[in-house]
Amino acid sequence: MPAPSLLESFHSTQQNFDTPFETSRLLQHSEQVNTAPAIAIHNEDIASWLSVSPSPGGPPPHSSIILNETAYSARDPSTFHSTMASTDGSAGSSAAAPQIEQNSASGFKLKFCTVCASNQNRSMEGHLRLAQANYPVISFGTGSLVRLPGPTQSQPNVYKFNQTSYDSIYRELEAKDPRLYQANGLLNMLGRNRAIKWGPERWQDWQIGAPRVKQLDQKDQGAAGMEAGVPDIVITCEERCWDAVVDDLMHRGAPLNRPVHVINIDIRDNHRDASIGGSAIVDLADSLNKVAVEERERVGPAVFDAGGAASRASFDERVPEVVSEWQERWPDLPATWTLAWF
Amino acid sequence: MAADGTSSSSALSVAEQLEQLNAARKLVLENSTYYAQIVKGVLPIIGPQAPVELRRWGAEFLAESLATPVLSMGEKEGIAVTVLETLRHLIEAPNEDTIVLKACIAAAASAYPVVVRWIINNAWNKESWENMTAIKSRILRIWDGAPAPVKICCIKFAQRVVLAQTASNGMEQKHNGLDVSLNMIPEVHSCLDRRQLEAEAIGLLDRTLGILQDSSSDALLVDATLNCLSILARTRPNTTNRILNAVLNFNPLRLATSGPMTPKTKVLVRSLEKTTRMFLAHLLRREPNHPMAGRIQQYLEKLMRQRAELYDEANRKRPADHALAAAADAKRQKMDGAVPLTIPPLGPGPHSLAKIFTLTDNLGLQGFDVTQLPAELAAKIAVRTLENTDQRILDFAVNGVRDRLAALSTAVTAVLSGEPSAVLNAATAPLGVDEDDDDYEPDLTPAEDTEQILNKLDNAPPEEPVSHALDAGTTLATLGPFKLPPPPALDPDTAAQLSQAAASRVFAPLASLKDSVGSGAGGAAAVRRPKAGINRLAAASFDRDSWLTVITRLATRSTAALDDEDYENDGETRIKTEEGATTALGRPPGPSLGDAIREMLYNYVLEDWRRRIDVAVAWLCEEWYCDQLAKRRRRSSSSGGEVVLHYEKWALRIVDSLLSYVTAQDKVLTRFLAEIPELNRAMLSRLKGLCADPTTVQLALTSLLYLVMMRPPVKEMALDVVGEIWTEYEDARPLAAKYLVKWRPGFIESQTRALESGAPPANTMAVET
Structure with a gap:
């Protein structure tokens, strides 16, 4: 079942443009917050770090329930980024402080890869959040082209993967209709993305295992640790993308002989859900990394006759367990897991 | 650089060494030309005696180096051959660390095709092949008892061995050794025995597929297996059937039905189910014409259905299962109370x-x-x-x-x-x-x-x-027996109307039925025609043709045919009863069902008579046949009751209507006249009308000429009509004369004479013939 696309969500918000803008959106959000308990919890997180955030532009007075998405609509992209930088630090520490301390002790970090359709919204949110949590991370899109909402549903903005930078898309859209693209959050999203890496990359065109040293030199976020270009975990943000990834891996024929856990998290394609999904992804990453570190710390001979104790089970074996525990915490984001090969 | 680090390794702490090693790794990632050098330099530091951190780093580095897509097969051959010895020591070391082992087996899997390719061309290097074989047998030995992460790497290693030792169909991508296959191994080779290698590969494949049966609920192993089978199934034809059979016999939902649905089982079941589905869909998409495509499709559909049922049930059962059990208890207690x-x-x-x-x-x-x-x-x-x-x-x-x-x-x-x-x-x-x-x-x-x-x-x-x-x-007690109101009495008019309606419904399917093969003109129709005819089965197939046959028989035999079945056996009695019944019923003067259908059939033919002339011919044949039966019945029955004949009436009607539409190009008229079972004077006379129009003279005369030449029984009758045409239509004379000269010599002369002498017309003479 296809989740409502960014395009659709855009149109639903666009209709509100005629009505007093901020109020209508707020009303919409507050309703949703009230109806969805899981989201509400998360919103508190966001709200708390938003209220902490020093924002020179000054967030709208009703910031206590305004979400990340609205935060993007800060007038000027640079303020937005300073906002992000300062806020996400606190978000990371509040959400996953214990894990991170533990991780830094051993220093081991799982390498992640986030995947969505256009490598713009959901995978980039995940990319950013994972990078901010100091995980090596890369991100891709599985679509044939990068598609962003345009002035109407039938006029999307379409770009080629690997050949268009976030910056050029940003500048193009800004020149086209700054008000529209500011209002629907696209410029803010692109502004965020261009500070993360050069441009959207297509999964199918990615040469797995090709060194990514250049990206490190470019100061791509999450590039540190990813030099060998092979992640341990691939997180897709939509069932369709998971299918595309698994199918593509089968098609490639697994030349690298390297196992990879491919996990799907169904995140709807809009800014708000992407933001929630981002937190969920970081939560999952922390949980997985904790288990991986435990395995690494168990220095010693392979225990051939290992007892059944769960804590002694290997990382690979514990992934489904971690996913199921995570699923309990995030019941609104259905997950699928498989072990595939690079 | 890195080599310097290795020489002074003992002096440095592990952390410092790791730092140096990471710097070396960064170097090769930046510039792949250093790979050979650095791998060689690193080997002494990461041997079985090194601290576990270094062994882990080393094993992972070897796996990475042998897998990297930036090196060509040639470059990897050099690396693989140098690395084998160390790899063998690490893998053979007793109680090796899981992570080291896992990476070593991954490295061995990458090295395997490289080494096979190397040995094919360098048979002298027996030592390398011995090392590789030793590694292989060690891996296959520890496979069963190994912890899960090692086990999945063993599965992958086995997959690479199978890939390298079975014949390829050349469909794989040509990199990273995926294209190393049995095809490359020469018939005669001092180290490699093709048959033995292939047998080993098949054995390993069976062992791998055994996982689908033995550990069918261990999602990790099953997923790892399923996710590496695709390339084998696609590019190694010898393995395809084994793989598909194993997968099609695998039930990914078994886990779900064997125990309670915990959150973890849910993840596992979903994983097994989706991975299986992905694998089969993947194959189906790439080879939609595969001989087993049907079975795959069936399996996938069944899987979807079972899954739907399972989740349905799970959703319904959940409250009773766990968290809500307490609530359910509470409810039950309330009831008990x-x-x-x-x-x-x-x-x-x-x-x-x-x-x-x-x-x-x-x-x-x-x-x-x-x-x-x-x-x-x-x-x-x-x-x-x-x-x-x-x-x-x-x-x-x-x-x-x-x-x-x-x-x-x-x-x-x-x-x-x-x-x-x-x-x-x-x-x-x-x-x-x-x-x-x-x-x-x-x-x-x-x-x-x-x-x-x-x-x-x-x-x-x-x-x-x-x-x-x-x-x-309450309504309950007042519920008496309910009787449907009796239907209104049926008077003959309504009955006639209803039978008319019934008849029109018979024609309804015609609009939607498909043309039978070649029902238009052409070879197929010509081929089929000999089989058709009076004895054909009306409804051998449900196409328009068959349905029309049904309709024509319904029209011609609906009343008569019921009794005609046994006609041959005991004709006399049957006929009597039939006719007695008919008279007893006192059939109303309105049209019978048969006539109603005839009328509609007639309209149907005329709607598009050029194309439906076949229908008309078939129908008239049936009519004629029934008339013959009726005549025979009358002849053999002593009572000699009257029999209504239909053929002539309807044939005339059709001819009449056709003639009013016919144009010079409608050769179907000739055909129609030639094909209907019986012609009489009245029908042929109608043709004369055509000669009033100069454009259709030729058609009329050609049709008659055809009858003269091809239907001897009506030859004379046709010639009479030609003669009449000659007499009656001045314009048609030249053509008519041409035929008459040939077929009835002397006629024109006699007529001319008669005309000149004012003698009576030729009709009298013609009629006598």
Whole structure:
């Protein structure tokens, strides 16, 4: 079942443009917050770090329930980024402080890869959040082209993967209709993305295992640790993308002989859900990394006759367990897991 | 650089060494030309004696180096050969660390095709092949007992061995050694024995596929297996059937049905199910014409169905299963608490039958309309409930209802001092069905007991207060037997109308039916025609052609054919009865069903007569046949009753209508005349009309000429008509004369003479022939 696309969500918000803008959106959000308990919890997180955030532009007075998405609509992209930088630090520490301390002790970090359709919204949110949590991370899109909402549903903005930078898309859209693209959050999203890496990359065109040293030199976020270009975990943000990834891996024929856990998290394609999904992804990453570190710390001979104790089970074996525990915490984001090969 | 680090390794701490090693790794990632050098330099530091951190780093680095896509196969050969010895020591070291082992086996998997390719061309290097074989046998030995992460790497290693040792169809991508296959191995080789290698590969494949049977619920192993089978199935034809059979016999949902659905099982089941589905869909998408595509499709559909059922069930069961079990208990206790059943006496006033039987205080339950339940469900519930009902409670309830009834009856007697028992019988205990059940079923079995109810109602006094009350309070008790109102009487006109409607419905399917193969002109029709005819099966297939045959036979034989079946056997008696019946019925003067259909068939043909001339011919053949049967019947029957003949009438009608539309190009007319079973003078005479129009003269005369040449029985008749044309139509004379000269020499002369002498027309003479 296809989740409502960014395009659709855009149109639903666009209709509100005629009505007093901020109020209508707020009303919409507050309703949703009230109806969805899981989201509400998360919103508190966001709200708390938003209220902490020093924002020179000054967030709208009703910031206590305004979400990340609205935060993007800060007038000027640079303020937005300073906002992000300062806020996400606190978000990371509040959400996953214990894990991170533990991780830094051993220093081991799982390498992640986030995947969505256009490598713009959901995978980039995940990319950013994972990078901010100091995980090596890369991100891709599985679509044939990068598609962003345009002035109407039938006029999307379409770009080629690997050949268009976030910056050029940003500048193009800004020149086209700054008000529209500011209002629907696209410029803010692109502004965020261009500070993360050069441009959207297509999964199918990615040469797995090709060194990514250049990206490190470019100061791509999450590039540190990813030099060998092979992640341990691939997180897709939509069932369709998971299918595309698994199918593509089968098609490639697994030349690298390297196992990879491919996990799907169904995140709807809009800014708000992407933001929630981002937190969920970081939560999952922390949980997985904790288990991986435990395995690494168990220095010693392979225990051939290992007892059944769960804590002694290997990382690979514990992934489904971690996913199921995570699923309990995030019941609104259905997950699928498989072990595939690079 | 890195080599410097290795020489002074003992002096440095592990952390410092790792730092140096990471710097070296960064170097090769930046510039792959250093790989050979650095791998060689690193080997001494990461041997089996090194600290575990270094061994882990080393093993992972080797795996990475052998897997990297930036090196060509040639470059990797050099690396693989240098690395083998170290790899072998690491893998053979007893009690090796899991992570080291895992990376070493991954490295070995990458090295395997490289080394095979190297040995093919460098048979002298027996030492390398020995190392590789030793590594292989060690991996295959530890496979079964290894911890899961090592095990999955063993699976992958086995997959690479199978890939390298079975024949390829050349469909794989040509990099990273995926294209190393049995095809590359020469027939004669000092180290490599093709047959042995292939046998080993098949054995390993079976062992790998065994996982799908043995550990079918270990999602990690099964996923790891399924996700590496694709390339084998696609590019190694010898493996395809084994793989598909194994996968198609694998039930990814077994885990779900074997135990409770914990959150973890849910993840595992979903993973198994989706991975299996992905694998098969992947193959199907790439080879839609695979011989097993049908089976795959079937399997996928079945899987979807089972999954839907499973999740459906799981969703329904969940509350009972875990978290909500407590709540369910609470509910049950509440029910138990209500067990001391109290039967409140009925209050004063009129009571509905339902109310008399209602023993619960629960308003919700009282308001529940049991008739909404489907009958089978209600029956099931009733049986279940009866099974589990405590006998004492049941008795108590039954007695309670009895008491109520008794109370009621006494009340009634008090009011109306007469026939109390009859009242009770009528209202309350009609069926002798268990009272407890009655709540659910009174409307289920009235059919069989209608008689009883009727009897009892008849016995009941015509007016009594209780039944009034019942009328007011419930529909239940007033449910008498329901009779459908009798249909209005059918007069002949309506009957005729209805049969007309019936006939038109017979034609309805024609619009949607497909043309039978080659029903237009062309070879197929010509091929088929010999088979068709009077003996063909009307409805061998449901296409337009067959349906038309059915229609024509319906028109021509509908009344006659019923009795004609046995005609051959005992003709006389049958005919008599048939004709007796016909007269007895006193058939109304209106059109019979057959005629109605004929009329519609006629219209149908005329709607598009150029294309439906076949239909007309077929129909007329049937008519003719039936006429012949009728004639024979008349001849053989002594009574010699009149027989209505249809052929001529309809043939004439069709000819007449055709002629008014015919143009010079319509050669179908010739064909039509040639094909209908019987021609008579009247029909042929109609052709003369065509000669009034100069454009159709040729058509008329050609048709006649065709008959002259091809249908000897009507030859003379046709020639007569030509003669008449010659006589009657000045314009047609030249052409007619041409035919007459050839076929009836002397005719023109005699006619000319006769005309000149004012003799009577030639008709008389023609008629005599």
